[in-house]
Amino acid sequence: MGAQPGEAAEFTDLESAAMIAALNAAREGVRGANPLVGAAILTADGQIVTGHHGGTGTPHAEVEAITTAHDLDIDLTTATLLVTLEPCDHHGRTGPCTEAILAAEIPSVVFASPDPNPLAAGGGNTLAEAGLTVRSGLCEEDSRALNARWVRSLTEARPFVTAKIAQSLDGAVAAADATSQWITSAESRAHAHEVRSRVDAILVGTGTAVADDPRLNARGPDGIALDDQPRPVVLGTSELPVTSFLALNPNTLHLRTHDVREALDELYAAGARHLLVEGGPTVLGAFFSAGVVDEVFCYQAPLLIGPGRGSVDGLEIGTLSEALQLIPDDTETPAVSRVGPDFLLHFATADPGPDSTGLPESVT
C-alpha cells in the first residue's frame, strides 16, 4: 500500500521539474467551465512526456500523457505520473483516469491538488488502495490558481458564465431604429461561434429573441452547424413568436423568470456547466448585477452609431467608485487582439490565474 494522498510528502528535483512541465501543459487547455489539467510521465531515466486536457469530451491529461508514452515505447512500469489535479474516479463524458492509470501499470502517482468536484474526487484513494504509491501537494498553489474560476462556479453550484458583447466604439449594440445586424465583422462572428462551440447553453432575453430571431447554434468556419450543439435558452415571461427559430427548436429552454439565480439553478440542474449570455442589454445588466459573470468577450467594432441601445442596461451604479472592475485576461490569448477590423477584448471578473508568463518554462 502506498502513502495516503494528502500526507506531507518529499519530492525530488526531477519530480518538481515534471510537475512544472505538467502545469505548463495544463495552460495549453481551453479556459472556462473545464478545469485546466496537465500531466507528465517521468521515466526512471529522467525523461518527461506531457499531456493536457483539451476541453469538454476530450481525453483527460493523464490519458493523453499515457498515450504519448505508449507511442514512444516508454516503460511505464517504472515511471511516475505527475498530474496537476487528482485523477478522476468517475464515468463522466470520458472514463475514469484511475482505470487508465491502473491499466498502464504505472506504480507511482503524484497529484498537485485534490479534485474539488465531489463527483470526480477520490481517485487518489482508489489508486492507493490498488497498491500504487500516491503522494500529493506538489505545486498545489499553482494548480489551484490555474483553476480559480472553475472552482468558484463549482463551489457555487452554478454554470460558469461567459458574457458576450458585440458593440460599436460608442458602446451601442443596436442603432436607434433597433437594427443590430451586423455591428461586428464576419471574423468576430466566426470567433463568437468558436466560443459558442465550447459552451453547454446560450442564453438571450425575450427582447433579443423577438428582435433578432436568433438560432443560437454553433456553426463551423464553413457556416455549417456543428454536430454537438449548445442548448438555446430564452429568459423572460413573454411568449416567443410561434414561427421563430427558437420557438420551433424542440431543444429551446424557455425560463419564464427574471430571477438570474433561479435561471442558473435550473440550468445547473439540467446539466449545463458553461453558459454563454449573449444579451441583450437588459439581460446582460441582470447577470452583471447578480455578480455571476465570470468571463467577458467584448467585440469592439470601429463604428460610431449615435443614439441607440447601450450594451449593458440597468446597472445601478451611481458613482465611479462603485464601477464594476473587470480584469484583462491574458491567460489564454492576449487580452486585446484584432479580429478583422474589430478589436476583441477578453476580461475576467475575478483573478483568472497566472498568465502565460506566470509559470516557469517547461523543462521538456
Ligand SMILES: NC(=O)c1ccc[n+]([C@@H]2O[C@H](COP(=O)([O-])OP(=O)(O)OC[C@H]3O[C@@H](n4cnc5c(N)ncnc54)[C@H](OP(=O)(O)O)[C@@H]3O)[C@@H](O)[C@H]2O)c1
Ligand atoms: N449587438 C449585439 O451583440 C446584440 C446582442 C443581443 C441583443 N442585441 C439587441 O438588443 C436589443 C434587445 O434588447 P433587450 O434589452 O430588450 O433584450 P434582452 O435583454 O434580450 O431582453 C429583455 C427582456 O428579457 C426579459 N427579462 C429576462 N430577464 C430579465 C431581468 N432580469 N430583468 C428584466 N427583464 C428581463 C424581459 O422581458 P419579459 O417581459 O418577456 O420578461 C425583458 O424585456 C435588440 O435590438 C437586439 O438586436 C444586440
